[in-house]
Amino acid sequence: MTSRILRPVLVTAAVLAAGLTAACGPSTQATGAAVPTTAGQPSQALPAGTEPASAEASPSPSASATPPPSKAASASASAGTPAGASPTPSRAQPAKPAPKPSRTSAAPAPAARIPGPGYDSSADARKLIDAALRTAKADGRMVLIDFGANWCGNCKAADKVFAQPQTASLLGASYHLVKVDIGGNSSANSALLRKYSPSGGTYKMPVLVVVSPSGTVRTDTHVTGNPALTPDGIGSFLRKWAS
Numbered sequence: 001m002t003s004r005i006l007r008p009v010l011v012t013a014a015v016l017a018a019g020l021t022a023a024c025g026p027s028t029q030a031t032g033a034a035v036p037t038t039a040g041q042p043s044q045a046l047p048a049g050t051e052p053a054s055a056e057a058s059p060s061p062s063a064s065a066t067p068p069p070s071k072a073a074s075a076s077a078s079a080g081t082p083a084g085a086s087p088t089p090s091r092a093q094p095a096k097p098a099p100k101p102s103r104t105s106a107a108p109a110p111a112a113r114i115p116g117p118g119y120d121s122s123a124d125a126r127k128l129i130d131a132a133l134r135t136a137k138a139d140g141r142m143v144l145i146d147f148g149a150n151w152c153g154n155c156k157a158a159d160k161v162f163a164q165p166q167t168a169s170l171l172g173a174s175y176h177l178v179k180v181d182i183g184g185n186s187s188a189n190s191a192l193l194r195k196y197s198p199s200g201g202t203y204k205m206p207v208l209v210v211v212s213p214s215g216t217v218r219t220d221t222h223v224t225g226n227p228a229l230t231p232d233g234i235g236s237f238l239r240k241w242a243s
Contacts, residue, residue, distance in 0.1 A: 112176050114177055119181035123181075128180075136213035141175055142212060143212075144171070146180065147205065148181070150181070150183060154229060158206050158208075167234055174243075206221075218241055
């Protein structure tokens with residue numbers, strides 16, 4: 001009895017299925033490409049791999065985890081720097097050397113003391129020469145030894161030139177002047193004359209001897225002859241042997 005009831009139902013279902021197949025026709029849409037439709041609208045097929053406009057695309061986990069490239073990475077990529085590599089720092093330009101200070105000449109040493117005219121027969125000439133040499137080693141000046149006598153006319157003429165401002169300035173800037181009396185009977189002073197002017201013979205005064213700070217005789221007018229005892233003559237002599 002049950003089979004009699006089910007048979008008409010099955011026949012009816014088969015008829016309905018056949019009618020639907022005839023109305024719609026066979027499906028040509030690839031599996032998975034069907035688009036859900038709204039009631040009352042015909043179904044439209046889309047090309048394979050195309051997402052429907054009405055569907056909301058879900059971002060993939062890998063895309064959502066990757067941050068957008070930073071400005072530094074973009075600049076590095078545009079400059080040809082491999083991704084992930086630190087950009088090469090630009091080579092710093094060497095600093096320009098500071099301008100050198102203008103060279104200024106050292107302040108000149110105070111002028112040396114110039115003894116007055118005449119010769120002091122009571123002075124210890126050896127001590128005066130030794131002291132002048134010690135000072136010359138410190139300041140680089142020369143030592144000028146003037147051997148003469150108070151009664152010598154040429155010696156007085158030389159004293160007058162030494163006292164003139166131009167010659168005195170030259171003497172004070174470049175020499176330590178020591179005057180030694182050889183006009184008396186001082187054996188010590190005569191020995192000093194022979195030490196610094198050893199050629200001997202008859203000495204014509206004044207005898208001017210230039211000695212370096214180390215004690216070496218540079219010139220001796222007993223050998224070379226005196227310069228003209230004028231400002232120009234003595235000035236030329238002093239400038240020649242000042243250094």
